[in-house]
Structure formats: C-alpha cells, structure tokens
Amino acid sequence: RKEVEQDPGPFNVPEGATxxxxxxxxxxxxxxxxxxxxxxxxxxxxxxxxxxxxxxxGRFTAQLNRASQYISLLIRDSKLSDSATYLCVAGxxxxxxxxxxxxxxxxxxx
Amino acid sequence: xxxxxxxxxxxxxxxxxxxxLQCAQDMNHExxxxxxxxxxxxxxxxxxxxxxGITDQGEVxxxxxxxxxxxxxxxxxxxxxxxxxxxxxxxxxxxxTGxxxxxxxxxxxxxxxx
Numbered sequence: 001r002k003e004v005e006q007d008p009g010p011f012n013v014p015e016g017a018t019x020x021x022x023x024x025x026x027x028x029x030x031x032x033x034x035x036x037x038x039x040x041x042x043x044x045x046x047x048x049x050x051x052x053x054x055x056x057x058g059r060f061t062a063q064l065n066r067a068s069q070y071i072s073l074l075i076r077d078s079k080l081s082d083s084a085t086y087l088c089v090a091g092x093x094x095x096x097x098x099x100x101x102x103x104x105x106x107x108x109x110x
Numbered sequence: 111x112x113x114x115x116x117x118x119x120x121x122x123x124x125x126x127x128x129x130x131l132q133c134a135q136d137m138n139h140e141x142x143x144x145x146x147x148x149x150x151x152x153x154x155x156x157x158x159x160x161x162x163g164i165t166d167q168g169e170v171x172x173x174x175x176x177x178x179x180x181x182x183x184x185x186x187x188x189x190x191x192x193x194x195x196x197x198x199x200x201x202x203x204x205x206x207t208g209x210x211x212x213x214x215x216x217x218x219x220x221x222x223x224x
Contacts, residue, residue: 043216
C-alpha cells in the first residue's frame with residue numbers, strides 16, 4: 001500500500017465546475033500536509049498548506065481529517081488555468097520526509 | 111531572491127559515466143532534498159539533508175551520493191550512470207513559514223542515460 005494515495009483521475013470538467021480531490025495517508029505520525037500543483041514538465045509548486053481547522057484561499061479550500069487520515073482539496077468555479085496535476089503531500093514536523101502522492105490530473109475544458 | 115536553482119537543465123550520459131547535478135538555494139533553509147520523478151511513479155525521495163554536514167537516505171538512494179558542506183548547496187552525484195536513472199530530478203528546500211515548514215522546488219534536471 002502506498003504511503004499517500006490519491007484519486008487516480010484524470011478529471012475532465014467544464015469551466016465553472018466544482019471539483020474535489022481526495023487523498024489518504026497511512027503514516028499516522030505525519031504532521032504537515034500540503035497540496036501542490038504541477039504543470040506539464042515543470043516543477044511542483046506549493047498551492048496551499050493544510051491545517052486541522054481547514055483553510056481557504058480564494059476558490060480553493062483544503063480540509064484535513066486526522067482521525068481518518070484524509071485530506072481534501074476543493075476547487076470552485078474552475079478556470080482553464082487550473083488544468084494541472086494536483087499532488088497531495090504528507091510530511092514530518094520540520095520539513096523532512098515529505099511523501100508525495102502520485103497526483104491527480106485535472107483538465108478544465110472550455 | 112533566486113529561490114532554488116539547478117544545473118544543468120538537460121543532460122545526456124552514457125552508461126557508466128558519472129556526473130554531479132548541482133542544487134543551490136538562497137533562502138537559508140535548513141532542509142534540502144533530492145527527488146526523482148518518473149512517469150506513473152510520482153516523486154520519490156532519493157536523499158535529504160537536515161543541515162550542513164548531515165545527510166540521510168530516502169526511498170531510492172542506490173546509485174546516488176550527496177554531500178552538504180554548506181547550507182546553500184546540495185549536489186547529487188551519480189556514481190556510474192545506468193539507463194534506469196533516466197528521469198527528471200528535482201531539488202527542493204524546506205523552510206519555516208508561518209506555523210510550519212513548506213517545501214520549494216527547483217526547475218529540475220532532465221537526465222537521459224543511454
């Protein structure tokens with residue numbers, strides 16, 4: 001079993017749709033959680049950190065459920081520019097041992 | 111502030127050759143890591159460092175060496191290149207931001223071993 005698992009995708013959605021990404025992690029000692037986006041042939045870029053209380057940044061909302069070891073990302077009113085692969089990450093408390101999920105590809109269609 | 115820089119961007123090696131991938135960061139981050147990314151495999155941790163003089167192995171360390179003589183630099187050395195090491199290599203550094211640590215990536219090195 002992979003340490004971080006994500007929906008296999010790909011997701012193809014029309015512009016304006018709401019799309020949800022799900023992620024589970026198996027290491028209960030994980031302390032920090034993130035969502036990254038990666039465009040084709042580019043480096044991963046930090047989208048948002050995920051906190052226990054949940055956090056929102058514009059059209060993006062991230063949630064963490066430690067009891068279920070589950071992380072989610074919701075994108076509302078999706079734009080063409082949101083097309084990318086979304087990576088879920090679980091890591092240690094001090095920036096070490098970041099484990100990446102395999103990613104879920106999103107295509108937003110006009 | 112350049113962030114995380116990597117050189118070279120592209121490299122072709124013959125089997126058995128050695129080379130060093132360079133990585134530098136100017137954010138004074140303690141933690142630095144090397145990953146490789148292969149199609150369908152996601153990012154896998156090769157080696158990481160929690161500070162100058164301290165390194166440790168990640169998930170796939172075989173065939174690679176690292177050293178960390180300064181906070182800024184974290185080179186990755188391929189000892190004897192093999193076709194299985196054809197991949198995209200990303201260097202990353204982690205620093206405290208707000209309540210936790212966030213990781214930032216360099217632009218990657220695309221390596222082909224023939």
